[in-house]
Amino acid sequence: MSEPARSPETSIFTSAAIKRNPAWVQLLGLCPLLAVSNNVVNALGLSLASAFVLLGSNCSIAVIRSIIPSYARLPCFVLIIATFTTCTVLLLQSFAFDLYLRISLFVQIIVTNCMIVGRVESFASKQPLPKAFLDAAGTAGGFALALLALGAIRELIGHGTLFAGMELLFGPQAGGWQLTFSDNEQGLLLAALPPGAFIVAGLLLGFGNTLLRKFSNGRELS
Amino acid sequence: MVRGLGSLLGISFCCALLLGLTHQLTTARIERNQTAHFWRQVNQLTGIDAHAFRVEWQGDVWHLCNGLALVRGETRGYGGPIHLLAALQLETGQDGTDQIVVRGVSVTRHQETPGIADFISQPEHPWLQRLIELGSDRIGNVEAVTGATITSKAILRGLDDITHYPALVRSRCPQ
Numbered sequence: 001m002s003e004p005a006r007s008p009e010t011s012i013f014t015s016a017a018i019k020r021n022p023a024w025v026q027l028l029g030l031c032p033l034l035a036v037s038n039n040v041v042n043a044l045g046l047s048l049a050s051a052f053v054l055l056g057s058n059c060s061i062a063v064i065r066s067i068i069p070s071y072a073r074l075p076c077f078v079l080i081i082a083t084f085t086t087c088t089v090l091l092l093q094s095f096a097f098d099l100y101l102r103i104s105l106f107v108q109i110i111v112t113n114c115m116i117v118g119r120v121e122s123f124a125s126k127q128p129l130p131k132a133f134l135d136a137a138g139t140a141g142g143f144a145l146a147l148l149a150l151g152a153i154r155e156l157i158g159h160g161t162l163f164a165g166m167e168l169l170f171g172p173q174a175g176g177w178q179l180t181f182s183d184n185e186q187g188l189l190l191a192a193l194p195p196g197a198f199i200v201a202g203l204l205l206g207f208g209n210t211l212l213r214k215f216s217n218g219r220e221l222s
Numbered sequence: 223m224v225r226g227l228g229s230l231l232g233i234s235f236c237c238a239l240l241l242g243l244t245h246q247l248t249t250a251r252i253e254r255n256q257t258a259h260f261w262r263q264v265n266q267l268t269g270i271d272a273h274a275f276r277v278e279w280q281g282d283v284w285h286l287c288n289g290l291a292l293v294r295g296e297t298r299g300y301g302g303p304i305h306l307l308a309a310l311q312l313e314t315g316q317d318g319t320d321q322i323v324v325r326g327v328s329v330t331r332h333q334e335t336p337g338i339a340d341f342i343s344q345p346e347h348p349w350l351q352r353l354i355e356l357g358s359d360r361i362g363n364v365e366a367v368t369g370a371t372i373t374s375k376a377i378l379r380g381l382d383d384i385t386h387y388p389a390l391v392r393s394r395c396p397q
Contacts (some may be wrong), residue, residue: 069226
């Protein structure tokens with residue numbers, strides 16, 4: 001049975017989110033991915049911050065791509081990404097101050113995230129705004145998916161909970177969202193520590209690649 | 223070349239404008255958050271509503287004139303300086319010597335690794351709770367936290383530093 005034809009827009013989005021998933025396929029942005037993914041709220045905070053920077057910089061660069069001089073394109077890209085990163089820092093300090101105190105270090109270094117520079121250089125600087133937006137949304141979605149999967153598994157194993165501390169992002173009413181699966185508050189400490197991040201990330205990477213191969217029916221991954 | 227320079231100037235101007243606007247929109251809210259965070263920490267440390275006291279730092283010490291003194295300190299952690307705020311009280315032992323007792327400790331600013339050193343921002347964390355009621359002579363006996371040894375030892379070192387000067391904490395309030 002033949003596969004239903006997908007529109008080019010859907011193809012850009014799914015390709016960026018799944019086939020070229022920045023974390024599991026391209027192995028980009030792993031430093032914040034491993035460091036901040038010890039629970040869901042930290043992972044969600046960094047996902048949203050990265051998505052804002054990615055969407056902002058991709059769209060801005062796609063709009064002004066014709067006036068960016070080619071000999072100075074990298075400084076221009078970094079300037080724009082740094083601007084959006086600083087705006088994200090200010091907005092986080094303004095609307096999620098307690099979460100900012102936890103993940104501030106890794107929000108500030110979003111500017112050096114090669115995932116963002118990579119998408120800007122290889123896609124947004126050559127494509128019109130709608131395509132650049134879809135690519136940024138797909139990349140941000142794929143990164144968020146990877147971060148949240150890692151965060152959820154590590155929180156579950158390391159602390160025996162899920163969605164703890166969501167009030168840091170969504171206000172006091174989110175305090176009751178926490179699911180507790182284990183009375184033992186500590187859980188398996190290894191999962192919450194850096195070695196646990198590498199082990200869980202490695203297992204997820206293997207699992208993800210197996211699934212991708214299965215669904216691509218043995219075709220070469222683009 | 224000239225066109226390229228013009229483009230660069232234009233892009234820089236737009237970036238500056240966006241930053242300026244965001245700064246303008248968020249400054250008041252950030253200041254409110256910082257002030258609220260400071261008072262929340264002070265109230266947690268002292269166990270009282272410290273709004274009633276006038277903020278009067280003398281160097282790094284603020285005498286609350288109810289027996290407590292808030293002391294600021296700094297220590298070197300894994301990722302950079304860790305700023306501490308501790309509520310200390312001077313007690314006279316049975317041998318007549320003065321000793322500082324920790325009534326509360328809080329980390330006000332740090333650059334430690336998220337996920338590993340999160341506990342230092344959580345005053346209710348069992349390890350930070352263990353530091354409460356300790357005398358200056360017993361701080362050195364507290365064990366470090368597994369996985370965050372450098373960070374926790376840095377906090378103990380910082381706390382040890384600021385609890386070794388009873389004269390610093392001695393009340394300067396009118397009797």
